[in-house]
């Protein structure tokens with residue numbers, strides 16, 4: 001039998017034999033489920049690894065001060081293992097006007113607390129060094145306007161961050177003075193600072209807005225103080241922002257902080273690690289179920305095909321097929337059917353996926369989620385849908401192909 | 416009996432079915448030759464061992480004592496692969512239950528044995544299958560599934576399939592056991608024609624009709640074969 005006849009006969013078999021068609025449909029559904037679950041899990045993992053863990057907010061804790069201590073507990077916190085930096089929350093960011101202002105954009109920039117240890121992945125230029133000052137790291141697609149917070153960029157007026165490299169810009173801010181008589185803030189002195197862009201980062205991959213630039217901690221502390229923004233009143237004490245070296249160490253550090261007697265500790269950008277576990281566990285459960293399901297389905301399929309119809313093997317052997325040829329015929333057909341199922345489901349999955357990506361996923365790409373199909377689900381699904389069933393089937397076919405003809409024919413006489 | 420016409424020679428064949436509790440003697444020291452161009456009929460009471468004998472002849476049972484020569488090959492020296500090859504080239508087997516693949520059309524059933532025969536060109540398989548079905552009077556039914564054919568027609572498809580690789584030995588175990596007398600006659604006529612064409616046809620049957628077609632009749636009784644005068 002040549003390859004064309006083999007393909008033709010296999011296809012004909014699927015459409016004539018309801019058992020085969022049923023098998024194809026059921027396994028196709030399993031395959032689609034496997035593709036979907038594994039792609040989801042895979043993308044979630046990538047999202048966690050590439051986005052969450054690189055966004056500093058997910059490893060920044062907010063800690064209540066100890067009011068009875070002179071330094072409010074700062075030195076205790078600084079001594080903890082895995083702690084990179086601790087500072088009053090007022091220094092974490094500051095919104096300013098800038099020299100980028102023109103008739104189309106407001107020029108509003110948000111400056112973020114940075115240091116050699118607290119900075120995003122640089123895609124061009126360089127990162128912070130400890131003796132830097134008046135330097136900034138800005139987004140590659142830079143949009144100095146408050147509408148960046150609504151993720152509404154007017155593409156005509158975005159600035160290519162790379163073109164800013166080594167250029168200076170200026171920011172403007174005003175001192176605000178609290179008038180205790182009227183209980184209002186009043187404008188005081190006006191200040192300006194110059195910053196040189198030394199590096200460019202991809203803000204969407206860390207879920208930052210397109211107008212957020214990092215500057216050195218000393219610069220932002222100085223500016224916040226000059227503007228009077230760290231003056232929060234007589235009997236108030238500032239919370240601390242505490243940066244942990246790694247997302248995985250957050251639980252441990254939080255525990256230690258509580259042990260030290262700080263009353264409130266929370267993660268600034270809270271990421272639900274229970275959700276991560278739930279997704280992990282449920283995808284393992286689903287995959288395990290699928291593995292067992294395909295074993296059961298494929299072995300009951302082959303049982304019907306080989307064991308219930310063992311007389312067919314008996315006849316093949318009577319007609320001169322030896323064990324090898326029987327094995328080749330049945331296993332070859334099973335392999336082809338499973339590979340067809342695999343490719344067909346991959347095709348269906350890919351079409352649905354591209355459709356969804358076009359319709360739905362495009363809207364979430366802005367916030368750093370870029371859903372894609374990678375090798376992981378493709379390989380694991382292949383193992384579940386092709387390798388495991390074929391091993392199961394090979395075992396059964398082999399067992400029956402070596403039986404003697406009289407037994408093979410007699411078994412089906414009895415049914 | 417002319418020597419060169421002998422295709423099958425049994426010498427002192429003894430067959431016991433052995434299991435834990437029993438040892439059933441079925442064939443006892445049978446020696447016999449079967450030749451080309453003859454129609455042999457084997458009769459005997461149910462349970463006398465006719466199927467056992469024809470299974471041995473058809474190389475689908477190789478557990479027996481004695482010597483079996485087929486085309487000059489001593490069966491006991493052959494491995495499973497060699498036996499399969501001899502079955503493919505030289506033996507056509509017909510069963511009472513037809514054993515056609517229900518998911519294959521008549522012509523496709525006939526093609527099954529041809530796929531493994533390198534001597535039949537790929538291009539000529541189909542025409543050969545049609546020719547065979549024509550020979551058994553089913554030219555109009557080549558694209559029918561077994562369920563669309565009568566019992567007699569199904570058995571004729573099975574005969575065409577048995578002839579697919581042009582064997583010289585045709586074995587049939589109660590081929591008309593499931594057929595009415597009209598179809599029975601047709602099947603025996605086919606088999607007779609084959610023996611006239613030069614094949615060695617060995618048929619096990621209860622049918623009285625079969626005796627009319629047979630050249631030689633044997634009765635299997637008391638574990639031995641006796642020639643019956645017609």
Ligand SMILES: Nc1ncnc2c1ncn2[C@@H]1O[C@H](COP(=O)(O)OP(=O)(O)O)[C@@H](O)[C@H]1O
Nearest residue numbers: 432439441459460461462463464465466467468
């Ligand atoms: N596989 C087997 N195991 C044990 N005994 C068997 C087996 N096959 C057949 N027999 C016995 O051998 C005898 C001959 O059976 P068989 O050749 O089928 O007879 P027939 O075809 O003449 O009716 C019977 O008694 C039967 O019970």
Ligand SMILES: [Mg+2]
Nearest residue numbers: 465466467588
């Ligand atoms: Mg019998």
